[in-house]
Amino acid sequence: MTDFGINMFPTDKAINPMTLAKEAEDRDFESIWFPEHSHIPTSRETPWGLNPKAPPLPEEYWRTHDQFVALGMAGAVTSKIKLGTGITLVPQRDPIWLAKNVSTVDALTEGRFLFGIGYGWNKEELHHHGVKFTERRAVMRERILAMKELWANDEAEFHGDHVEFSSSWQWPKPTQKPHPPIILGGAAGPKTMKDIVEYCDGFMPISGRYDFAEQITTLKQMAADAGRDPESFDFGQFGTPPKAEIVDSLIEAGCNRIVFTLPPADADTVIPKLDQLSEFKDEYN
Numbered sequence: 051m052t053d054f055g056i057n058m059f060p061t062d063k064a065i066n067p068m069t070l071a072k073e074a075e076d077r078d079f080e081s082i083w084f085p086e087h088s089h090i091p092t093s094r095e096t097p098w099g100l101n102p103k104a105p106p107l108p109e110e111y112w113r114t115h116d117q118f119v120a121l122g123m124a125g126a127v128t129s130k131i132k133l134g135t136g137i138t139l140v141p142q143r144d145p146i147w148l149a150k151n152v153s154t155v156d157a158l159t160e161g162r163f164l165f166g167i168g169y170g171w172n173k174e175e176l177h178h179h180g181v182k183f184t185e186r187r188a189v190m191r192e193r194i195l196a197m198k199e200l201w202a203n204d205e206a207e208f209h210g211d212h213v214e215f216s217s218s219w220q221w222p223k224p225t226q227k228p229h230p231p232i233i234l235g236g237a238a239g240p241k242t243m244k245d246i247v248e249y250c251d252g253f254m255p256i257s258g259r260y261d262f263a264e265q266i267t268t269l270k271q272m273a274a275d276a277g278r279d280p281e282s283f284d285f286g287q288f289g290t291p292p293k294a295e296i297v298d299s300l301i302e303a304g305c306n307r308i309v310f311t312l313p314p315a316d317a318d319t320v321i322p323k324l325d326q327l328s329e330f331k332d333e334y335n
Contacts, residue, residue, distance in 0.1 A: 052301050054331040055081030055309040056324070057136050057288055059110035060120040064314040065321075067115065071124030073321060075131040077328040078335075081164060082124060083136030083288070083309060086117040091174040100171050110314040118151045125159035134164035136254075136288060136309070137235040141170050141186040142179040145193035145213055146220070149200040153224045161225035166233045166254060167194065187241060188212060194232065194249050201229045233284055238265045247272045252284030254307065257296075262287060263303030270304075292330045301334075 056074055060067040067084070074082050090112040098104035121133045133155065140148065156163035169190055170176050173183045181189055189212045196208040200220045207217045224230055233252035236242050238260055246253050246269060253269060255262065262285075270280035286307030287300060297308055310327045312320055 052297075052305070052334055053080035053286075053307045054327075054334070055079055055083060055132070055134070055286075055307060056312055056327065057083040057085070057309050058312040058320070059113075059314040060084050060115045060117070061110050061113040061314045062115070063113060063316070064110075065317045067120040067124050068127045069317060070312075070320065070324075071128050071131060071133075073324055075128045077324065077331075079131060079328070079331070080307070081132035081134050081309070082121075083134040083164075083166065084117040084120050085114065085136050086139060087111050087114060087172070087175065088139070088142055089175065089178070090172070091178060094172065094174045096171065096173045113314075118155060121163075122155055122158065125155065125162060130162070132162045132164050133159060134233075135166045137166040137168035139170045139175075140167050140193050141176060141181045141189040143193075145196045146200070146215065146218075148193070149197040150220060150222075152197070152230060153201060153220075153222050156224040156226055156230050157222040159225075161230075163224070163226070163230040164233060165230045166235055167250075168235045185212070187245065191245060191249065198229060198249070231284060233286065235288060238269075243269055243272055246283075247276050247278065251282070252286065254284070254286035254288055254309070257287050257289040257291065262300060262305060266304045292327055294333075297334070 056079055071082050098107045117135050125133050152165055169186045176183055176186060192210040192212040196213040199206040199208050201224050205217050208215055231251040233254050234246050234250045235254045238255055266285050273280045285305045286309055287305055288309045289311045290308045292310060312323055
């Protein structure tokens, strides 16, 4: 069975995250995903998504709510829909606080959290957080490994090049064991695939950028070579167009989660689109 979710920037101009979550759950969507950007520097020179031909950046990138607050509010008014970060910019967040954010949402929603992560693409935004663009991969790796220590151990410590803390207590622990699924979203080059196999539980890129079937095959082989169960990985895609031929090809390739994107608009705009996506989804399940 294929799972279907929705993704939307939860902005101050858009439908309330709580309303959206309830409406999505009522229509039997498996998951709801909120992205994040802490801010967008006005002097930004980095092209959108590192694509020199990209159009100007839409305003939802700097108007979005904090994703963990929005997901927590969504979780409070729902009971079964899964709550995902799509994605969290791990290099831009303090790992000790982020570990608590993740475990708190997972604990309070009784194990419904999905931890989507990414390196970040906006050089200026990363710089404001004190992270060099060239070091973002190494920074994220250490922060994820450090968070795993905090989630798994009553007394945790970590000593690395980018994260350093002595023996410490931190609760709550996540409801899901050993932690919520860690799903990396990003361009699937060799470095990214290596990271997925080392410290992640799944991969969910954006639609239309690469041959996803080939990526799934490669990742499963890399996982097997590393001694991990290839069938334990989640494979999903953000921004999938609601077209049968596209969804059919993804399912055939081994994709187990399809995530549609909704516009960050008001309820009068979003709910009819949600209805259309729900009707499309129901043809599969």
